[in-house]
Amino acid sequence: MLLVLLLASALAIVRARNLFAVVVLSGIYSFIMATQLTVLDAVDVAMTEASVGAGISTVLLLGTLYLTGSEEAAPGHRPVLPLLVAIATAGMLIYGTLGIPVFGDPSGPIHQHVAPRYLQEAVEATGIPNVVTAVLASYRGYDTLGETTVIFTAGIGVILLLGMGRRARYGAQGQGGGMQEYLVLRVIAKLLIPFALLFALYVQFHGDFGPGGGFQAGVILAAGVIFYTIIFGLANAQRLVPPRLVEILVALGVAIYALVGDIGLLLGGNYLDYFVLDRDPVHGQHRGVFWVEAGVCITVAGVMLAIFFAFAGRRRRPDAKS
Amino acid sequence: MSILLDALGWAFLVAGGAFCIVGAVGMLRMPDLFTRMHAASVIDTLGAGLILLGLLLQAPSWQVGAKLALIMVLLLFTSPAATHALAKAAVARGVRPELEESGEQPSKS
């Protein structure tokens, strides 16, 4: 049922010409997708999809719309060839899925090799009840280091291309430049922003026991600061979180992650070996996962903020009006 | 006693679901943006309140109950703010409510 709704919103996104509508519909798509993922029992993924797709992506797409104008240009030709290619690819993929075992079939290969070992051993070996976090941060910690580096690279790319809006033009005299005169929103912001920041910390540390972890916590943290920027203006936000600090944060997270690996090397184990980090292996796992998740959170929050500041600080070019 | 709590919980859940449908139908059938906002607020207050109350009565532990209460408070604070901002933005963009053609001023516009 939810898949039908997904299909409907995806079709609407393709057909809509007004890009504001597309942005709202993309947010709706992300919400429905996250619900679908929850139904499939993948809660960590659902939380990440909800926070990134429905919150941050909407805000960043809006920032792009400001710079590019909001009507989609009419296509110059009928896209018959791309349509045929897309249909052919979809056909091949669907044909491929016919050979996949039924969803949840216990004798399928995905449940046979590494997965039972992870599921059975994870809790005693690492001491972390949430298997997803254990796999992400410990069994597959090297991959997660790669992912964090990818996010870091994306952040660097945006900073290099767009700059970070150090020129805060309006509101430097304390006018704020945001929606400060809207009393209702200001009060709500004062209530919500501390809650969002606290909740980000909760998600970060609770990730060992329930859904959550570094990535989601970083996104919620960034969302809190972005909310502050929206209500109180870019100048105030940059006084609070200066661009220099954001740059440092972007790099700091990856550095922490890599350092944990190095410390493992120095203490006599392999790279990213958590067993040697403390007096007994399980405590070592706890320490390793804690620092690694902290690194992920810091980098993700920094990159999201960097991208947002880069977009928000741009002045619309006179020739970019739609 | 627990039977009573159970029954009450179910009743609230079903009622909340019904009010959500009512609000959704309202959003479809109302003629104007501002009237649709009224219908949407039904979902946010009665629908959400009743459903969360029903779940609260079924909660297995007090932490779960506290989280449910937190969600309710969050929704209670944020949906009026969002619709307020929406109405302000709509008026700023020139969207006007459809009024009777009788020409008399509405009491508060």
Place this chain on the structure above:
Amino acid sequence: MFAAATLALLAALTLVLVRALAGPTVFDRVLAGNSIGTVAVLLLSVIGFLGGRPDFLDLAIVYALLNVIATIAILKFFEFGSLGDPEEPEDRDEHPA
């Protein structure tokens, strides 16, 4: 009974989605998006209880937060035309709704 509530919420979700697809102005769509977020929060809470996993409530809190942030971001964009600074007043007429 959870199933009944879930079905009711799914039905409400579908109806609001129709409004989101059909709404003549963008504000209708934003309103529908906000309501879909709220219904999704409720759906998540109910599904969490159905499956016996109250951990999903964290997810519901995340949704509720981000729903509000996204809606207010969209509306700030409409009123001011930018996410960081307000712009010159004469630029405002150029923004289509």
